[in-house]
Amino acid sequence: MRTALTVVIVLALVVVTAALFLRRREVHAPAAVLVDSLQAGIRAATLYFAAPDGRELIAEARELAEPGTLHARVDLLVRELDLGPRGNGVAALPAGTALRAVYLDERGLLTLDVSRAFQQGFRGGSTAEYLAVASLVRTVSANVPGVERVLITCGGAPLSTLGGHIALDRPLDVTEWY
């Protein structure tokens, strides 16, 4: 009787130990992953639209495929701004605005050349003008590392102002646009 009990206890111990061992073996450290470079990545971009009362910007996170170049990334951001918000924000960028060229220098100055639709499609007063510029500046600076100032040009030429209220003849410090 005692022998049978001992056998049962030993068997139970063996089963428990094996179970623990097997369970532990299921959990293993993953090897350093070689990411499939052919597979597109997904990145959450933060887009800035106007608040309904026009007093500030509203951030909207959106999952976007990760482009490989600076131009492709900024182009995608401008396209998404042009598509408009999905939440309760209001589109601030003049309709039809597209990216023509972009250049980021080593001192953090991003030169952003947009299509003429940016100027030609603009309607409104200083609030609309402020929000159009702020939407663009905040969105690119939030999603492109290293941007400290933004110079907006239009159709390949300097742009002194969009609607006569905000001066655009100088690079804009990204910390001042909110």
Add this chain to the structure above:
Amino acid sequence: MKHAHALLGAALLGGTALAAAVSFAARPETVAVEIVAGERYLGVNQLARLLGATKYWRADVRQLTLRAGAHAITLTEDNPFVVVDAATEWLATPVISRAGELHVPVALLERLPSDSTLARLYFDERVDRVVVLPSGGVVGSPRLTVSEAGTRIVFPADRPEDALVVSRSRAHFQVRTSGFFSGGLPDSLPPGGLVRRMIERESVVGSAFEFEVDPLAAGYRLVTDRRMRRITLELDRTAGPGLLAFAPEGAPGPRTLRTIVIDPGHGGADAGVVVGELSEKDLTLALARRLQSEIQRRLRAKVVLTRDDDRALSIEERAEAANRARADLVLSLHFDGFAGPATRGASVLVPPATYAAAEGGARPPIAVVPWRDVGTRHAVQSRALAEAIMAALELHDRGPTHLRELLPHGLLGVNAPGLVLECATLTSRADRERLASGGVAALAVAIADGVVAYQRNE
């Protein structure tokens, strides 16, 4: 196809969770953690967004790699091992899947690389939120000391060298830092000090503080100590070497207003905002004429209009008209328009108090101001004018009013206190009805009230 596959992966990871708009706050972004069986977790979509990382999902092995700059973080579902760059890290609890999205224990945040290429995340246990630290790290609670000489305010800061005075006016003295303000401001200020009020201001990066400085303060000095990691603002009662002057404020008592220039916005081919029959260029001209007679009657000042007919003027011509007239005040009149359904009221653009002129016995460094920015020399008076006009508009039920400190295009090269006033929002039905009920005459009376209050300087 591969793109579609990646998008499918994102959907599996719960990408829809990020579609909702979040309210923008000009502070470092924070995200609430989720508590599962007593452990604190952060969703990987939020983690990737905060890190600015790109996600690569491998459905066959239930493995997600986040890549940001040179860094890679690999997570596997139901696995406590996480690969951060080349190192394998073991977490006390495994990565879990909830509602189709991987969730990582917040303990992972401590294992992330800390360099300038990756956002710094900080788990604030007090509020169960993850904070994205700005490049300047953290700024702590200030310590105020008052002595006979003056007042010192000391902030502990990770990167004190980034601190900057952004407004030098006594009424709205502002200091900006690059760090996240993790502390608190004192409920009450010590008596006898040179600081009357102290508040935290909005700032896109880091934090900003505004002080109302006592008129007895003769100068200030901002000292940044990298070794001790602290920012010290010194306000002294007596002007001494090394002290900087506040922005010039003018003498107390009534202000002298001999010549006031009114600049009706737009004109000619540039109609400005047009809503139905209302055209901004016509409204600004009509308002300017009314305001001219109202101010001439009440202040007996000479009032000059930059245009008295429907014609276009360049920004240089407007500035020349104001400077040639030796204006004591420039009012640039506009009417606003924006498609926001709740946008209404008046708004004002004024130059920021970025530069200070020499004052009293202090000998500050010479600040060379481009003529384009000459309006910033008059920033304090411009803001006082803006506040007087905004108060008058609110009293006349012409609000809500809104102020932006930004050198407006219409005041480039204008050597006088001034502002750009968006008198009402034409795209707002309520504002159009108010405008229709009283006409521009009522609006002119409200603005003139503000100008008179500014002149009285009481």
